[in-house]
Amino acid sequence: METDPRLALDLAGIKMRNPLIAASGCYGFGFDYLPWVDPRDWGAIALKGMTLKPRAGNPPPRLAETPSGLLNAIGLQNPGIDYFLEAIRPRLGELGCPVIANIAGESVEEYRELAAILDRVAEVSAVEINISCPNVRRGGISFGQDPATVEKLVGAVRRVYRGPLIVKLSLEAGDIAAVARAAESGGADILSLINTLKGMVIDVHSRRPLLGNITGGLSGPAIRPVAVRAVWEVAGAVSLPLIGMGGIASAEDALQFILAGAAAVAVGTANFVHPHVAREICRGLQRYLDEQGMGHYSELIGAARG
Numbered sequence: 001m002e003t004d005p006r007l008a009l010d011l012a013g014i015k016m017r018n019p020l021i022a023a024s025g026c027y028g029f030g031f032d033y034l035p036w037v038d039p040r041d042w043g044a045i046a047l048k049g050m051t052l053k054p055r056a057g058n059p060p061p062r063l064a065e066t067p068s069g070l071l072n073a074i075g076l077q078n079p080g081i082d083y084f085l086e087a088i089r090p091r092l093g094e095l096g097c098p099v100i101a102n103i104a105g106e107s108v109e110e111y112r113e114l115a116a117i118l119d120r121v122a123e124v125s126a127v128e129i130n131i132s133c134p135n136v137r138r139g140g141i142s143f144g145q146d147p148a149t150v151e152k153l154v155g156a157v158r159r160v161y162r163g164p165l166i167v168k169l170s171l172e173a174g175d176i177a178a179v180a181r182a183a184e185s186g187g188a189d190i191l192s193l194i195n196t197l198k199g200m201v202i203d204v205h206s207r208r209p210l211l212g213n214i215t216g217g218l219s220g221p222a223i224r225p226v227a228v229r230a231v232w233e234v235a236g237a238v239s240l241p242l243i244g245m246g247g248i249a250s251a252e253d254a255l256q257f258i259l260a261g262a263a264a265v266a267v268g269t270a271n272f273v274h275p276h277v278a279r280e281i282c283r284g285l286q287r288y289l290d291e292q293g294m295g296h297y298s299e300l301i302g303a304a305r306g
């Protein structure tokens, strides 16, 4: 798709052709969709969450369809950072768009080590920290649930990573605005939200939980109104640019997040249904700008806030 200057942005240092990001975990390392999709349709691609060591993920079944949604319990299956450096990094230039590395860890040290490695990887334009991971040192409760822990974690990563730093928030934290402020104090440049919402499905025939992991993360249109609300709340709590996500499948969906205060939007689950979703949303945004006689989409950021 040709570049439209009305959609281009510099997101805290990430130079993007348009405000659409492929959401982490739904786009592999960017190459899985190559036979069908031009990766330059995206403003940026967030890679599958990476850990220091390879992870096999959760036992199957790991996916369940739900009304207007998807429940997943992949369990951060990934080949580990060494494989990424050897096998994926040399190919990233082929994508032709900025790449965001998404990292996960079981301790502050693990996140810091990953971020220090990525600081030396020029092919990666930004790092996104997934804070919805069990903190092994604190008995397995998620890092993202406690603002003080979030500030410490983000601060530790900030000290070793010089590029744009994104912190990915989840609603698992009772008070997402407090966690957002903690991430801002820790030195985040951008916040992304929301991660999946915890849910479960029971198979009435076997009378057992359907997923091997028992619970999973809900994504897709089912979570969209909750995600729009979260963006609205966080936009009122911090002054950082936001990446909004949760159930976006059309230009109208993306516009809701932008009007609530998101500077960019990410699309995850919808890729499984419409691989050309980025191109379609961009065209829809262009049509909206034409109809409204607007010069640049950024005029719409937070416009619903009055």
Ligand SMILES: Cc1cc2nc3c(=O)[nH]c(=O)nc-3n(C[C@H](O)[C@H](O)[C@H](O)COP(=O)(O)O)c2cc1C
Binding pocket: 023, 024, 025, 026, 048, 049, 050, 070, 072, 074, 076, 102, 130, 168, 194, 195, 196, 218, 219, 220, 221, 223, 245, 246, 247, 248, 266, 267, 268, 269, 270
């Ligand atoms: C199969 C699957 C795997 C995911 N893996 C990750 C991941 O590794 N790291 C992460 O931060 N988010 C991950 N997510 C969450 C998405 O990036 C996104 O926050 C969430 O799905 C909401 O957006 P959506 O409704 O457009 O999918 C994953 C989501 C799905 C559906």
